[in-house]
Amino acid sequence: MSEERRTPLDVLLTEIRACRACEAVLPLGPRPVVRAHRDARILIVGQAPGARVHASGIPWDDASGKRLREWLGVEPDTFYDASRFAIVPMGFCYPGRxxxxDNPPRPECARLWLDRLLAELPAIRLTLLIGQYAQRHFLANARKATLTDTVLAWRDFGPAVLPLPHPSPRNQAWFKHHPWFESDVLPELRRRVAQQLA
Incomplete structure (x- = not known):
């Protein structure tokens, strides 16, 4: 891509992927994993890449991602189409165990990059906040006392934001103890996603 045809978003993504701000404290070194396109209508905000995603460089390239795609009702080709889904974790690099x-996402990413990146995504109509770190940042004082309470109150956040638990296999007990998530939230999630992909 020639320099004059590169969009501000292309330039920003190149900067992000070259970031070394946390190099000294990342056990596997920096490898920012992020996908975005100006036409994306759905924003997925997770926490940070796991070790497997760090190795592949592909977001949600693990068991959690498989479950997430099932929740969304989309195939990998659709999920990995950056013009449909922007995938922006709170921390872009694997933070270690x-x-x-895994450790919490490094806070430097949000401070350095998040607002600049979101400003280059004008078409976003649906933001999926996966896990407590994304919910804390985006919902601030509107979030409830616990992740469970926040997800349970999903109707309070309007049609453009949906808080979700992390789809990790480690959360199997949470899914079992909160059947309302599968019966109430997942159908609404799939409806909103299909609406934005239509």
Missing amino acids: GASG
């Missing part, structure tokens, strides 16, 4: 799973 903690005591009970």
Whole structure:
């Protein structure tokens, strides 16, 4: 792509992918994983890539991603079409392992890049907030006391935002104990996604 035909978003994504701000504290080194296009109508905000996604460079390229695509009712070809889905985690690089799973996303990404990136996505009509870190950032004081309460109150956030739990296999007990998520939230999620993809 010639320099004059590169959009501001292309330039920004190149900057993000070259970011080394957290290099000293990332156990596997920096590898920002993000996808975006100015025409995308659906924004998926997760937490941070896992080790498998770090290795492949493909967002949601793991068991969590398989479940997420099932929730959305979309095939991989659609999911990975950046002109349909922008995939922007709260932390762009794998943060390493903690005591009970992966570490939280590095806070530097949101400070350095998030507002600039969102400003280049004018077509977004539906934002899916996956997990507590995305919900804390985007919903701020509107979020409830717990992730469960926030997801349960999904109707409170209007037609353009939907808070979701993380689709990780580690959350199997949560799905079992909250059957309303499958019966009430998932059909609404699929309806909103289909509406934006139509």
